Amino acid sequence: MQLKLLWDLQELDLAISAVKQQIEEVPALSGVEETAEQFEELQRDITEKESRLKNDRKALKNLEMRTQKIFDDRKELNENMYGGKVTSVKELEQMQRKMDLLAEEKKRIEDDILILMEAVEEQEHLLEEKEAELEKCRQELQKKETALAENLDRLDRDLSALEVKRAELAEKIETKYINKYNMLVEKHQGGQALARVEEDICGGCRVFISSAHRGHLYNPGAMVYCENCGRLLVKLDN
Numbered sequence: 001m002q003l004k005l006l007w008d009l010q011e012l013d014l015a016i017s018a019v020k021q022q023i024e025e026v027p028a029l030s031g032v033e034e035t036a037e038q039f040e041e042l043q044r045d046i047t048e049k050e051s052r053l054k055n056d057r058k059a060l061k062n063l064e065m066r067t068q069k070i071f072d073d074r075k076e077l078n079e080n081m082y083g084g085k086v087t088s089v090k091e092l093e094q095m096q097r098k099m100d101l102l103a104e105e106k107k108r109i110e111d112d113i114l115i116l117m118e119a120v121e122e123q124e125h126l127l128e129e130k131e132a133e134l135e136k137c138r139q140e141l142q143k144k145e146t147a148l149a150e151n152l153d154r155l156d157r158d159l160s161a162l163e164v165k166r167a168e169l170a171e172k173i174e175t176k177y178i179n180k181y182n183m184l185v186e187k188h189q190g191g192q193a194l195a196r197v198e199e200d201i202c203g204g205c206r207v208f209i210s211s212a213h214r215g216h217l218y219n220p221g222a223m224v225y226c227e228n229c230g231r232l233l234v235k236l237d238n
């Protein structure tokens, strides 16, 4: 019976629509995008921390070079002061003053070096933590991407199988029924062109079918439409 086949065609079309909708929705639901964003955020954070660490290490190296320079200058001053070459009291006083200033600077720089060394150590530790976090995030992203790809593969296979079935079924249905169906599908939201008659009620709009109208349903060749929603009515035995 053509109407039964047409009903089966609609069932297949609805199943195809559902799978297509899933294919559209599955990427957003997979969480891949969120995890990828998290991954990028971590990468940016690490890059920033690395650059700061690099700067601090450079500053530390400069301070260490400065302390070496102070050490050398003091040594030279010391040699000049006690080498017997300089005898002017005024000059010796000036040299002593310079010596004291260098000693003060040395003390300041050594304090700065300690602070900076602690900061560098802390940053190295933080960076290690962030890198471990990044690795964990990378694994999670990979897991989610794999799951999504598998899901999409499965849905694609489901869709292909349904489309093959639909093509086979459509061949068995007369063109006039197919044309009518296509026309009605356009008109009804959700692609429900056909409605089952369930206890004298239209399964599409739930409105009662008049007895006069109902009589036509027993004529296998007739196409009977719901007076309320216009759907093609199908009376199925089961």
Ligand SMILES: [Zn+2]
Pocket (backbone or CB within 6 Å): 195, 202, 203, 204, 205, 206, 207, 226, 227, 228, 229, 230, 231
């Ligand atoms: Zn109806």
